[in-house]
Amino acid sequence: MNLKSLAEDDRPREKFLQKGRNSLSDSELLAIIMGSGNRDESAVDLARKILNSAGNNWNTLSRLSPKDLMKFNGIGEAKAISIAAALEIGNRKASQEIPERTKINGGESIFRLLSPYLSDLPTEEFWAVFLNQSNQVIHKTQLTKGGISESVVDMRVLFRIAFEHFATGIIIAHNHPSGNLKPSNSDIQITQGIKKAGNLLQIQLMDHVIIANNTFFSFADENLL
Numbered sequence: 001m002n003l004k005s006l007a008e009d010d011r012p013r014e015k016f017l018q019k020g021r022n023s024l025s026d027s028e029l030l031a032i033i034m035g036s037g038n039r040d041e042s043a044v045d046l047a048r049k050i051l052n053s054a055g056n057n058w059n060t061l062s063r064l065s066p067k068d069l070m071k072f073n074g075i076g077e078a079k080a081i082s083i084a085a086a087l088e089i090g091n092r093k094a095s096q097e098i099p100e101r102t103k104i105n106g107g108e109s110i111f112r113l114l115s116p117y118l119s120d121l122p123t124e125e126f127w128a129v130f131l132n133q134s135n136q137v138i139h140k141t142q143l144t145k146g147g148i149s150e151s152v153v154d155m156r157v158l159f160r161i162a163f164e165h166f167a168t169g170i171i172i173a174h175n176h177p178s179g180n181l182k183p184s185n186s187d188i189q190i191t192q193g194i195k196k197a198g199n200l201l202q203i204q205l206m207d208h209v210i211i212a213n214n215t216f217f218s219f220a221d222e223n224l225l
Contacts, residue, residue: 012024012028012029012031012032012043012044013032015028016032026047026051026056026058027044027047027048027051028044028047029047030047030050030051030083031043031044031046031047033082033083033086034046034047034074034075034079034082034083035079035082036074037074038073038074039074040073041073041074046072046073046074046075049072050069050072050075053072058087058090061083061087062084062087062088062090062091064084065084066080066081066084067080069083069084101132101136101137101138102136102137103134103135103136103137104129104131104135104136104137104171104206104207105135106218106220106221107207107209107216107217107218107220107221108216110129110171110173110207110209110216110218111209111211111215111216111218113129113137113140114127114129114140114173114209114211115211115214115216117142118173118174118175118211119175119211119214120214121175121177122177123145123146123177124145124146124174124175124176124177125142125144125145125146125174125175126142126143126144126145126146126153126172126173126174127140127141127142127143127172127173127174128140128141128143128158128161128170128171128172128173129170129171129172129173130161130162130165130167130169130170130171131167131168131169131170131171131206132166132167132168132169133168133169135169135206138165138166138167139161139165139167141161143157143158153172153190153194155193155194155197158170158172158194159197159198159201159203162201162203167203168202168203168204169203169204169205169206170194170198170203170204170205170206171205171206171207171208171209172190172191172194172205172207172208172209173208173209173210173211174187174210174211175210175211175212176210176211176212177212178212179212179213180212181210181212181213181215181216181217182217183208183210183217183219183224187208187210188224190208191205191208191219191224191225194208195225205225206220207219207220207221207225208220208225
């Protein structure tokens with residue numbers, strides 16, 4: 001018996017992808033780390049046996065050395081080290097504080113966030129910032145890198161990323177290598193198009209910021225959204 005012989009819904013990797021990590025049992029998570037079992041046991045069965053030996057407690061399991069883990073049939077040095085390393089990552093994660101997310105409260109905060117990426121560039125770049133319901137930054141990325149005059153935005157890519165990160169708000173930003181902060185007709189059309197699409201998808205366009213010469217223009221601050 002091995003992982004390939006299990007029904008697809010019961011395969012840990014497929015289950016992780018289809019149903020999310022929270023759907024997996026402890027033994028399934030450990031099976032993913034191990035990758036395989038032994039001749040007589042699937043990875044899930046072997047993982048269950050290892051966890052049972054530790055009272056089904058991750059803290060107890062983390063105290064086992066690689067040599068202790070290698071006493072189980074099917075656990076060689078590489079698997080033992082992988083298990084120990086994964087448990088150590090968990091220990092370190094538990095001891096660290098969750099970093100505070102940047103909160104956006106106007107054009108100035110967007111400028112501070114993106115000016116290191118967009119100031120003093122010879123060509124135009126278009127960036128997007130994705131926010132949660134508390135206006136905190138959950139992701140930012142460069143969408144396009146254009147020529148001297150303009151950068152074209154693919155709204156399908158923009159909103160696909162927003163859905164991937166469960167964003168409820170979007171900020172778009174780009175630079176003007178010319179130094180002129182005045183929005184072009186293209187800038188205005190892009191802003192209107194993204195706002196309209198966002199309204200349909202219930203993802204609000206919070207602002208469009210243009211950066212040039214270490215200063216900025218905010219559509220929201222100027223009541224142009």
